[in-house]
Amino acid sequence: MMNSLISVQEAQERILRFFDTLPIETIALENALGLVLAEDIHAPFDLPPFTSSSMDGFALRSEDIRTASPENPVTLRVIQDIPAGTFPNIPVLPGEAARIMTGAPIPMGVDCVVPVENTNAFNLKGTGLPDTVQIVSPVAPGQYLRPKGQDLQTGDVVLRAGTQITPQDIGLLASMGKTEVRVYPRPQVILFSSGNEIVPPASPLEPGKIYDSNLPMLTAMLKANGAVAVPLGTLRDDPQEILKSLERATQQKPAFILTSAGVSVGTYDFVRKVVEENGSLDFWRVNMRPGKPLAFGFFRDVPFIGLPGNPVSSFVGFTVFVIPVLRKLMGFPPSPPPTFTAILEENVESDGRESYLRGNVIFTPTGYRAHLEGHQGSGNLASLSKANALLILPSGVKSLPAGTEVKFWFIR
Ligand SMILES: Nc1nc2c(c(=O)[nH]1)N[C@H]1C(S)=C(S)[C@@H](COP(=O)(O)OP(=O)(O)OC[C@H]3O[C@@H](n4cnc5c(N)ncnc54)[C@H](O)[C@@H]3O)O[C@H]1N2
Numbered sequence: 001m002m003n004s005l006i007s008v009q010e011a012q013e014r015i016l017r018f019f020d021t022l023p024i025e026t027i028a029l030e031n032a033l034g035l036v037l038a039e040d041i042h043a044p045f046d047l048p049p050f051t052s053s054s055m056d057g058f059a060l061r062s063e064d065i066r067t068a069s070p071e072n073p074v075t076l077r078v079i080q081d082i083p084a085g086t087f088p089n090i091p092v093l094p095g096e097a098a099r100i101m102t103g104a105p106i107p108m109g110v111d112c113v114v115p116v117e118n119t120n121a122f123n124l125k126g127t128g129l130p131d132t133v134q135i136v137s138p139v140a141p142g143q144y145l146r147p148k149g150q151d152l153q154t155g156d157v158v159l160r161a162g163t164q165i166t167p168q169d170i171g172l173l174a175s176m177g178k179t180e181v182r183v184y185p186r187p188q189v190i191l192f193s194s195g196n197e198i199v200p201p202a203s204p205l206e207p208g209k210i211y212d213s214n215l216p217m218l219t220a221m222l223k224a225n226g227a228v229a230v231p232l233g234t235l236r237d238d239p240q241e242i243l244k245s246l247e248r249a250t251q252q253k254p255a256f257i258l259t260s261a262g263v264s265v266g267t268y269d270f271v272r273k274v275v276e277e278n279g280s281l282d283f284w285r286v287n288m289r290p291g292k293p294l295a296f297g298f299f300r301d302v303p304f305i306g307l308p309g310n311p312v313s314s315f316v317g318f319t320v321f322v323i324p325v326l327r328k329l330m331g332f333p334p335s336p337p338p339t340f341t342a343i344l345e346e347n348v349e350s351d352g353r354e355s356y357l358r359g360n361v362i363f364t365p366t367g368y369r370a371h372l373e374g375h376q377g378s379g380n381l382a383s384l385s386k387a388n389a390l391l392i393l394p395s396g397v398k399s400l401p402a403g404t405e406v407k408f409w410f411i412r
């Protein structure tokens, strides 16, 4: 068999060049979490929209209470009650005060609010409006007011195109009355597992069969990265069935088709063959460990990514190749995943392929320290589940001694 491995970087580039950002869509704000904004957002009005009190207390003229002290309190006439949600129409004149609650608009004529703690009406809960109030200390003009437009002024840029929408952004957009935003939408990805030995977790486990871990794992990885996953079950090792299933998948016009297994050199590895005969195969082997038999091409005119069947290989292949594709489709700028450096606590060996080893990294006062986590066989999901990082050995490196630096990505 001819050895035609391409590097991880070349494989990434060869895949990414066939993808573009998806056409912009307007979607409901509640569905926008995690998506990338495709428009600048300007404040449609000032925020806060009116000057309000920041304390429960009394709104008044600061000059009226300049001399107030516990020994010589100033008594003012209480002329109105301003609960939050109302709008006051009566101005406050010299010698007068309005009872006001946090968030309520201030009336005309006042320039400050005195918190209840500085009055003789310390507990306002459930009390009727008093005729007078005694103020026991002065406050400066402007105190305990939240001025109109303090946070944002009409027309200010609130969020820039390219921002990934967070829960706090959703809160901010809602505070401006927004119900929809223009975003790069979620790509729809159709995925299959494959292999005659694979059965779905609900069914009885007969001899020679194993439960399908890849379809649920890859579905979850797609969702975790913002895509709409459409898992369509397991392809049997039968070229006709694989062909029919892939044809059905193309009718849904997915961003791409993702499969696990059936891409290696086994007698019954038909997935790659069906793609090759009904489209084109760009490459199918990468100089990496695990995850070498990774296939990329087109089935008809739909991009196809075939991940290796070994569950850890599938996980690593998804992390290295599928996440960048999703990010590009969803309008993220091209950038490598956050990469950190740790000191190895043990010797680490590989075979010279670019390697992604399961590790555990802890933070210490002198920086991150890393050790391998469990058996590195690419079928072993328990060690992957236990690991919190993938330790990355560059291509050509067969060993790294304890005490040297290793690059890593967090995976939990
Ligand atoms: N002669 C060679 N044999 C193999 C090579 C090779 O270069 N020469 N590469 C090995 C490597 S590395 C990998 S990775 C696998 C990949 O093979 P396939 O992608 O064709 O996958 P299968 O052979 O069908 O399955 C591999 C392994 O994974 C299990 N599997 C498959 N699907 C699932 C699933 N949905 N859930 C859980 N486990 C799954 C399957 O039962 C096999 O044990 O090929 C090596 N062989």
Ligand code: MOO
Pocket: 288, 289, 290, 291, 292, 293, 308, 310, 313, 378
């Ligand atoms: O590449 Mo295989 O993925 O080493 O297990």
